[in-house]
Amino acid sequence: MIDINTTYRFNFPIPIRFGAGVVKELSGYLKENNLKNPLIVTDKNVAELSFFKQICKDLGKDGIAVEVYSEMHKNPIKSDVLEGGAQYHETNRDCIVGIGGGVALDVARAIALRVNHTRDLFDYDDLIGGDKYVTEEVPPFVCIPTTAGTGSEVGRSAIISEDISKKKRILFSPKLMADIVFADPILTMELPPFITAATGMDALTHNMEAYLAKGFHPMCDGIALEGIQLISESLELATNRPTVESRAKMLLASLMGAVAFQKGLGIVHSLAHPLSSLLDTHHGLANAVNLPYGMQFNYEGFEDRFDKMALAFGLGTNAGKRIIDHLFSMNKQLGLPTKLSEIGVKKEHIEELSILAVADFCHPSNPKPVSKEDFKNVYQKAL
Ligand SMILES: NC(=O)c1ccc[n+]([C@@H]2O[C@H](COP(=O)([O-])OP(=O)(O)OC[C@H]3O[C@@H](n4cnc5c(N)ncnc54)[C@H](O)[C@@H]3O)[C@@H](O)[C@H]2O)c1
Numbered sequence: 001m002i003d004i005n006t007t008y009r010f011n012f013p014i015p016i017r018f019g020a021g022v023v024k025e026l027s028g029y030l031k032e033n034n035l036k037n038p039l040i041v042t043d044k045n046v047a048e049l050s051f052f053k054q055i056c057k058d059l060g061k062d063g064i065a066v067e068v069y070s071e072m073h074k075n076p077i078k079s080d081v082l083e084g085g086a087q088y089h090e091t092n093r094d095c096i097v098g099i100g101g102g103v104a105l106d107v108a109r110a111i112a113l114r115v116n117h118t119r120d121l122f123d124y125d126d127l128i129g130g131d132k133y134v135t136e137e138v139p140p141f142v143c144i145p146t147t148a149g150t151g152s153e154v155g156r157s158a159i160i161s162e163d164i165s166k167k168k169r170i171l172f173s174p175k176l177m178a179d180i181v182f183a184d185p186i187l188t189m190e191l192p193p194f195i196t197a198a199t200g201m202d203a204l205t206h207n208m209e210a211y212l213a214k215g216f217h218p219m220c221d222g223i224a225l226e227g228i229q230l231i232s233e234s235l236e237l238a239t240n241r242p243t244v245e246s247r248a249k250m251l252l253a254s255l256m257g258a259v260a261f262q263k264g265l266g267i268v269h270s271l272a273h274p275l276s277s278l279l280d281t282h283h284g285l286a287n288a289v290n291l292p293y294g295m296q297f298n299y300e301g302f303e304d305r306f307d308k309m310a311l312a313f314g315l316g317t318n319a320g321k322r323i324i325d326h327l328f329s330m331n332k333q334l335g336l337p338t339k340l341s342e343i344g345v346k347k348e349h350i351e352e353l354s355i356l357a358v359a360d361f362c363h364p365s366n367p368k369p370v371s372k373e374d375f376k377n378v379y380q381k382a383l
């Protein structure tokens with residue numbers, strides 16, 4: 001509800017070039033901005049894909065001296081970022097271009113921070129007020145997403161884990177926003193079905209959790225509902241019978257989810273993060289499995305919000321309760337697991353998972369409070 005005695009800050013992001021073929025504008029953009037020595041940050045898989053090689057080749061033809069950094073873990077860690085920062089300086093770079101999924105883009109953003117910020121990387125952790133140390137210049141930074149899930153390209157944060165404990169830390173500053181995003185659905189055409197499905201469910205989780213999150217942000221709410229509708233129309237198609245149109249809709253919905261979740265996330269992301277820390281589970285997959293259970297937890301007391309989401313899902317009026325079954329069916333249709341036991345979680349993991357979940361940074365914005373006991377119960381149900 002609007003509180004007329006309060007004032008609000010609404011932040012919206014960055015220039016986005018969207019559409020089939022926009023990646024070809026990269027070289028012109030760099031030249032216009034007098035940038036000739038990009039550090040291209042990607043992961044090892046993407047570095048081998050033909051579209052990536054083509055991007056590097058095109059840049060080379062235009063006289064741009066490409067240097068690639070691709071050393072990163074599946075759930076990226078601090079030393080990945082430090083190495084990339086060192087390579088930036090050793091090879092005299094003048095900007096950073098992140099190309100890839102959320103992992104590559106988060107590492108690229110963290111390297112952009114690292115370049116001129118020399119304190120311990122986790123001194124910049126947002127949860128301990130680290131953004132106050134982000135005072136130096138951040139190099140020019142371009143993002144090119146190649147998955148449709150995290151929406152990291154329009155974000156201002158990077159999620160990087162500690163080297164040993166694997167605890168996820170969040171580096172945040174408005175200065176870490178990309179200068180421009182080239183969102184080209186053609187780059188996502190070859191995503192395998194499993195990654196399409198898992199990353200797509202991450203985008204759905206962002207839109208749903210943002211819509212339900214505490215706080216007043218009707219702009220984010222509107223974007224989140226439209227994002228849910230786009231995913232509803234296109235995720236199954238993009239996964240099982242991809243077309244440029246379904247890929248384009250998913251890419252948009254993932255950008256929209258990330259714009260919307262500046263409002264906050266919730267219980268599902270807090271259930272999911274510990275699975276990546278403890279068992280190295282892919283972020284989207286961890287969200288996909290937990291999503292119906294987290295929404296079940298949230299339903300009571302928020303029926304009107306669920307009814308509105310049900311309209312976006314195309315489930316009809318007063319159908320909020322049906323969303324939970326619908327999410328289970330979506331996972332099945334997409335070939336994703338519906339139980340934690342199917343992704344290696346065992347009863348004896350639940351205590352440690354619950355400790356990590358309650359310490360996670362996402363659930364404070366969940367519409368209802370979540371205790372450690374609640375996390376245990378939800379994990380047990382999902383097992
Ligand atoms: N910064 C943020 O706002 C934010 C938000 C949510 C999640 N995240 C982070 O994002 C990460 C997850 O990102 P993700 O889900 O995109 O996964 P990812 O980056 O790990 O990509 C998944 C897999 O797909 C491959 N891949 C990427 N593009 C491809 C393409 N076009 N064709 C074929 N294969 C391709 C990658 O090599 C990788 O193996 C996690 O580390 C998570 O913490 C960040």
Ligand SMILES: [Fe+2]
Nearest residue numbers: 150202206283
């Ligand atoms: Fe996510």
